[in-house]
Amino acid sequence: MSKIKEFIIEKIIFLCGIITIVFIILIFLFLLKEGLSLFKSVRIFEFIFGKNWYPISEPPQFGILPLILGSLLVTLGAGIISIPVGIGCAIFIAEVAPRWLKDILKAFIELLAAIPSVVLGFIGMVTLVPFVKNFFGLPTGLTAFTGSIMLAFMAMPTMVSIAEDALYAVPYTYKEAAYALGASRWQTIYRVIIPGAFSGILAAIMLGIGRVVGETMAVMMLTGNSARIPQSFFDPVRTLTATIANEMGEAVVGSQHYFALFSIGIVLFIISFFVNITADIFMHHKK
Amino acid sequence: MKPHTKQRIAFSFLFLCTLLVILPVGLILIIIIKNGLPALSWQFLTDIPRAGMREGGIFPAIIGTFYLVLGAIIFALPIGVMCAIYLNEYTKENIFSRLIRLAIINLAGIPSVVYGLFGMALFVMFFKFGTSILSGALTLGIMILPVIITSTQEALRSVPKEFREVSFSLGISKWQTIKRVVLPCAFPGIITGAILGIGRAAGETAPLLFTVAAFYLPRLPRSIFDQVMAIPYHLYVISTQIPNIPEKIRYGTALVLVILVLGINLFAIILRIKLRRKQRW
Numbered sequence: 001m002s003k004i005k006e007f008i009i010e011k012i013i014f015l016c017g018i019i020t021i022v023f024i025i026l027i028f029l030f031l032l033k034e035g036l037s038l039f040k041s042v043r044i045f046e047f048i049f050g051k052n053w054y055p056i057s058e059p060p061q062f063g064i065l066p067l068i069l070g071s072l073l074v075t076l077g078a079g080i081i082s083i084p085v086g087i088g089c090a091i092f093i094a095e096v097a098p099r100w101l102k103d104i105l106k107a108f109i110e111l112l113a114a115i116p117s118v119v120l121g122f123i124g125m126v127t128l129v130p131f132v133k134n135f136f137g138l139p140t141g142l143t144a145f146t147g148s149i150m151l152a153f154m155a156m157p158t159m160v161s162i163a164e165d166a167l168y169a170v171p172y173t174y175k176e177a178a179y180a181l182g183a184s185r186w187q188t189i190y191r192v193i194i195p196g197a198f199s200g201i202l203a204a205i206m207l208g209i210g211r212v213v214g215e216t217m218a219v220m221m222l223t224g225n226s227a228r229i230p231q232s233f234f235d236p237v238r239t240l241t242a243t244i245a246n247e248m249g250e251a252v253v254g255s256q257h258y259f260a261l262f263s264i265g266i267v268l269f270i271i272s273f274f275v276n277i278t279a280d281i282f283m284h285h286k287k
Numbered sequence: 288m289k290p291h292t293k294q295r296i297a298f299s300f301l302f303l304c305t306l307l308v309i310l311p312v313g314l315i316l317i318i319i320i321k322n323g324l325p326a327l328s329w330q331f332l333t334d335i336p337r338a339g340m341r342e343g344g345i346f347p348a349i350i351g352t353f354y355l356v357l358g359a360i361i362f363a364l365p366i367g368v369m370c371a372i373y374l375n376e377y378t379k380e381n382i383f384s385r386l387i388r389l390a391i392i393n394l395a396g397i398p399s400v401v402y403g404l405f406g407m408a409l410f411v412m413f414f415k416f417g418t419s420i421l422s423g424a425l426t427l428g429i430m431i432l433p434v435i436i437t438s439t440q441e442a443l444r445s446v447p448k449e450f451r452e453v454s455f456s457l458g459i460s461k462w463q464t465i466k467r468v469v470l471p472c473a474f475p476g477i478i479t480g481a482i483l484g485i486g487r488a489a490g491e492t493a494p495l496l497f498t499v500a501a502f503y504l505p506r507l508p509r510s511i512f513d514q515v516m517a518i519p520y521h522l523y524v525i526s527t528q529i530p531n532i533p534e535k536i537r538y539g540t541a542l543v544l545v546i547l548v549l550g551i552n553l554f555a556i557i558l559r560i561k562l563r564r565k566q567r568w
Binding site: 009 | 315405492544
């Protein structure tokens with residue numbers, strides 16, 4: 001009797017073990033099921049490189065190039081800000097800060113990770129948006145630049161904690177060897193520790209950027225939602241994620257518009273899949 | 288330049304970077320607390336929204352978030368814990384466990400709005416649950432699985448191998464060992480993971496957009512097939528969708544959400560620190 005029970009329980013545990021794979025496949029299949037219907041009437045090339053996103057005009061146009069460029073621009077801006085600052089912060093926490101400060105800083109980073117994105121979006125609206133508008137003399141403060149600043153901030157927790165882990169994992173003996181050769185602390189950091197942790201730092205950057213590409217609420221509240229090809233950082237843009245969040249509520253189920261939003265979902269899924277797989281390869285490279 | 292001067296410049300730069308990350312966090316919290324605190328009152332927490340959400344409170348949103356989070360954790364906790372048990376106790380490092388690990392990493396990385404699409408396609412449309420608490424909670428549940436699995440794995444790993452070996456040597460079966468020896472030892476760590484998952488679920492907006500969230504529904508849900516309001520979505524609505532909402536109400540809502548989410552996280556962090564100190568092995 002107890003053997004049968006044990007057998008059943010082991011099977012249940014096994015099922016729960018593979019359920020994550022099942023969920024990933026289910027997510028992809030359901031995105032495909034709805035999203036691929038679009039390509040009965042729209043060619044993939046037109047979808048990805050089409051310059052116009054007019055989903056509800058007659059005839060509708062489903063070109064997501066403006067949205068891709070919007071996501072790209074915001075991500076680029078966020079990357080330029082967050083990579084040096086985030087990695088610098090990680091190095092400070094891992095190598096420079098005294099022990100007591102280290103714990104406080106890490107707690108702060110964890111706190112930042114926990115703040116809901118809709119709250120950061122709201123705070124951005126009441127502080128950052130008017131600031132950008134007045135400081136640069138723009139007609140609106142809802143720009144790619146505004147989104148980039150807030151997103152850079154949101155990429156920090158991922159980037160800092162993973163980079164910090166990678167730096168920490170560099171064997172202590174490397175450090176001692178460098179000191180023994182008369183290297184200063186800083187020389188040791190940038191000649192020994194950073195190269196030693198390099199692949200982990202790359203993984204940290206990738207995952208931070210992945211977080212930025214997938215961010216929805218804050219970016220939707222801060223970037224102005226204009227689905228046109230942006231000319232500069234100070235234009236309003238609309239990202240892939242914001243388009244889905246904004247328009248799904250109004251799209252008629254089963255319409256081309258509805259399918260098109262799922263197609264954007266497929267694009268996002270594929271991007272996040274590649275980012276995560278690559279980051280994982282980098283992370284295991286260090287062994 | 289002397290190495291010492293160089294080092295000083297470099298360290299100042301690194302310190303500056305750290306300040307750039309830390310200071311805004313403090314600033315954001317101060318702004319929300321300072322402006323939100325005057326809005327907080329018993330009435331704000333227990334009243335329904337009135338006058339087109341420009342007056343009254345956010346009680347239905349609080350209740351909505353409570354139900355959603357409860358549903359998500361009821362769904363995700365057993366599955367997540369079992370999955371971690373499988374990975375840690377029942378399988379060795381092979382191609383299959385590596386696939387599962389990759390799936391977990393990917394689940395953690397999928398944009399939240401894509402979870403919203405998925406929840407809509409699977410639960411709302413395919414299973415015909417409609418836009419309901421059930422659909423929203425299940426969507427959130429899948430989203431927090433990686434958090435629960437990862438922290439449960441960490442908790443299981445911290446239980447020394449010898450504990451299992453002693454139990455096996457007494458002729459106790461694998462599952463009995465896990466149930467009687469491993470899980471009780473790992474229990475506090477698992478609870479910490481569950482709390483972190485709850486914190487994550489409570490703050491998410493995008494997965495709720497098309498699966499459950501009601502724009503304005505000033506009553507309490509009657510069943511799991513009802514729509515509900517949720518605090519994060521409510522904050523989104525009153526800060527972007529409706530003009531002329533008094534600042535006070537917006538900050539108040541933001542403060543309630545921040546207190547809730549940070550409170551949950553802080554609780555988990557403190558629990559974790561206490562556990563690490565208390566661990567007897």
